[in-house]
Amino acid sequence: MTFDGWFLIVAFAVILTVLAYPxxxxxxxxxxxxxxxxxxxFAGPERFLYRLLRVDRDGVPSAQDWKQxxxxxxxxxxxxxxxxxxxxxxxxxxxxxxxNPTGYHSAPWNVTFNTTSSFMTNTNxxxxxxxxxxxxxxxxxxxxxxxxxxxxxxxxVAIALIRGIIGRAPDQDGRVGKSIGNFWQDLVRTILYVLxxxxxxxxxxxxxxxxxxxxxxxxxxxxxxxxTQTIAMGPIASQEVIKELGxxxxxxxxxxxxxPFENPTGFTNLFEMLIVLIIPAGLIFTYGRMSGNRRQxxxxxxxxxxxxxxxxxxxxxxxxxxxxxxxxxxxxTHVISGSGGGNMEGKEQRFGIASSALxxxxxxxxxxxxxxSAIESFTGIGGAVPMANLSASEVIFGGxxxxxxxxxxxxxxxxxxGGLMVGRTPEWLGKKIEARExxxxxxxxxxxxxxxxxxxxxxxxxxxxxxxxxxxxxxKTGGNTPQGFSETFYAYLSQANNNGSAFAGYTGFIxxxxxxxxxxxxxxxxxxxxxxxxxARYAPILxxxxxxxxxxxxxxxxxxxxxxxxxxPTFAVLLIGVIVLVGALTFFPALLLGPIVQGLTGHLY
Numbered sequence: 001m002t003f004d005g006w007f008l009i010v011a012f013a014v015i016l017t018v019l020a021y022p023x024x025x026x027x028x029x030x031x032x033x034x035x036x037x038x039x040x041x042f043a044g045p046e047r048f049l050y051r052l053l054r055v056d057r058d059g060v061p062s063a064q065d066w067k068q069x070x071x072x073x074x075x076x077x078x079x080x081x082x083x084x085x086x087x088x089x090x091x092x093x094x095x096x097x098x099x100n101p102t103g104y105h106s107a108p109w110n111v112t113f114n115t116t117s118s119f120m121t122n123t124n125x126x127x128x129x130x131x132x133x134x135x136x137x138x139x140x141x142x143x144x145x146x147x148x149x150x151x152x153x154x155x156x157v158a159i160a161l162i163r164g165i166i167g168r169a170p171d172q173d174g175r176v177g178k179s180i181g182n183f184w185q186d187l188v189r190t191i192l193y194v195l196x197x198x199x200x201x202x203x204x205x206x207x208x209x210x211x212x213x214x215x216x217x218x219x220x221x222x223x224x225x226x227x228t229q230t231i232a233m234g235p236i237a238s239q240e241v242i243k244e245l246g247x248x249x250x251x252x253x254x255x256x257x258x259x260p261f262e263n264p265t266g267f268t269n270l271f272e273m274l275i276v277l278i279i280p281a282g283l284i285f286t287y288g289r290m291s292g293n294r295r296q297x298x299x300x301x302x303x304x305x306x307x308x309x310x311x312x313x314x315x316x317x318x319x320x321x322x323x324x325x326x327x328x329x330x331x332x333t334h335v336i337s338g339s340g341g342g343n344m345e346g347k348e349q350r351f352g353i354a355s356s357a358l359x360x361x362x363x364x365x366x367x368x369x370x371x372x373s374a375i376e377s378f379t380g381i382g383g384a385v386p387m388a389n390l391s392a393s394e395v396i397f398g399g400x401x402x403x404x405x406x407x408x409x410x411x412x413x414x415x416x417x418g419g420l421m422v423g424r425t426p427e428w429l430g431k432k433i434e435a436r437e438x439x440x441x442x443x444x445x446x447x448x449x450x451x452x453x454x455x456x457x458x459x460x461x462x463x464x465x466x467x468x469x470x471x472x473x474x475x476k477t478g479g480n481t482p483q484g485f486s487e488t489f490y491a492y493l494s495q496a497n498n499n500g501s502a503f504a505g506y507t508g509f510i511x512x513x514x515x516x517x518x519x520x521x522x523x524x525x526x527x528x529x530x531x532x533x534x535x536a537r538y539a540p541i542l543x544x545x546x547x548x549x550x551x552x553x554x555x556x557x558x559x560x561x562x563x564x565x566x567x568x569p570t571f572a573v574l575l576i577g578v579i580v581l582v583g584a585l586t587f588f589p590a591l592l593l594g595p596i597v598q599g600l601t602g603h604l605y
Contacts, residue, residue: 001320002335005354009312012270012358013305016277023278024285030193031159031186032290042192055184063179066549069160070542072183073153077120077538080149085116087142091135100135101217107133110526117530119143121537122150122367122399124243124250124500127526131232131253136215139252144239148195151246154401155194156186157541158283161405162290164548165429180548194279195245202241202275210264213237236261244272245279247399249369249500257359257372258348269351269372273362280366280397283404291429295567300407303572307396307579308365311385315357318382319343346377357382360501364389367399369500376487376503383486384591386501390493391587393448395579399498405544409441411566412547414578418564418571427563430556437550444543449586451536452496455528456489456590464524482597489590495529496536
């Protein structure tokens with residue numbers, strides 16, 4: 001460990017907070033339909049899109065209750081899934097655009113099913129190598145477009161839940177309280193006022209640092225050994241920025257943010273980490289502003305930042321300490337002149353241990369999944385940190401939108417538990433919390449981990465599932481090693497959390513041999529993973545919207561002397577305890593079977 005490493009982690013947290021607070025205030029104005037500095041630019045296109053979508057009445061989009069909001073969201077997402085699947089399955093038909101210079105054919109149907117489900121759900125899990133599979137047209141018109149839209153869907157659900165929390169009870173005419181906004185208006189304003197400006201500026205910044213953006217043919221280079229190397233080209237900068245900003249994570253290139261065409265410098269590494277977290281962090285301040293209780297927003301931000309710094313610190317310490325294999329071999333892991341020490345396997349020399357540990361923490365506390373190093377090359381304890389982050393089910397900042405509505409469900413649960421502890425009816429921002437809201441919140445919290453655990457159990461208990469595990473992670477008898485279980489568990493946990501990062505062994509194609517289930521195993525992983533991603537994405541969304549609908553119609557009562565405060569350090573500690581307790585009870589046994597056993601016993605595989 002070095003002073004520079006610790007300074008990077010602390011400085012990152014400070015810079016993020018300084019940027020997130022004003023951005024959160026800006027988003028609050030956007031979703032309150034107030035005038036912002038971009039209104040003169042986007043007001044015209046905004047009105048045009050409302051007319052095109054036919055959602056406005058006298059220039060104002062009509063209000064929707066939670067069921068109408070959910071119906072619009074599901075119909076929109078289904079249409080996006082069908083369009084993306086069609087684009088990817090008919091890739092060669094778009095050659096007339098000139099955006100398929102390598103002449104790539106369409107991927108098999110099962111891979112296309114998995115990829116379509118992945119990008120529609122903001123997961124960006126990739127069972128393929130982008131530069132050897134996808135045309136420029138597929139990357140741009142298919143995958144990049146879904147990067148924008150899936151991010152927008154997550155954000156608007158969080159905003160709808162905020163409106164439900166702060167909504168008033170209906171008046172005598174029933175005109176107030178049932179509405180949680182309009183899905184189409186929220187989506188349009190998200191695309192125009194939140195995502196577009198950052199993407200435009202961010203793409204320019206990345207271009208200035210060396211991220212490429214072109215439609216050139218792939219280059220052929222001749223090496224000094226007489227061999228040839230193909231160097232991929234393409235419109236990378238425009239996809240890279242929304243990949244990070246929308247917490248998508250799917251790279252244009254197979255090595256993702258470890259590739260210098262996607263992440264060329266130390267500055268771009270820091271910049272990309274910041275834009276991954278800027279919306280999830282900013283939305284917490286947006287909640288504080290829109291709810292009229294900024295102190296509660298500060299309390300929630302303090303909770304997630306504390307948990308984030310703990311995760312980053314453990315990952316950095318574990319990697320700087322080195323692996324059991326290094327110690328067993330007598331290799332030094334201390335910082336000496338000319339060496340940063342620690343476990344550098346699978347990491348970029350350009351970034352080092354601290355940046356690699358921080359980057360992987362940033363992208364696993366969110367639903368991003370981008371990587372600048374190989375997670376499966378981390379030490380046992382270092383590799384347990386990304387799993388633990390995913391086990392928190394996107395409450396440590398989380399994905400764009402998904403993080404906020406997930407943490408608010410935990411806040412609801414903590415309010416209920418705290419209210420019972422002090423012997424009073426639980427209240428949250430003046431609204432009584434009753435059985436219906438707690439049932440919905442409980443289901444919303446548990447549906448993601450239960451999906452991940454069910455898929456993992458099905459995979460490790462079936463021949464088809466085991467065929468998807470890398471051969472190096474299987475024992476001589478074909479059984480799972482701790483590494484093999486970690487690969488499987490991480491895969492379905494990542495997909496259920498719409499993250500997309502992986503322990504690489506589970507993403508490789510097993511070449512079929514005599515009597516092998518390799519091909520069948522990959523199909524199994526494609527299909528089960530696709531359903532894992534879709535169910536774990538949309539079931540929690542429906543529960544979050546149902547909570548919004550349940551809270552929207554409740555009357556607000558003034559706080560009394562016995563009302564438990566939800567904006568002080570005591571509640572913050574209670575909230576951390578609830579998050580850790582639920583995560584530990586749900587996932588600790590699975591973590592013991594994989595990375596913890598590997599870290600304590602020194603197993604390499």
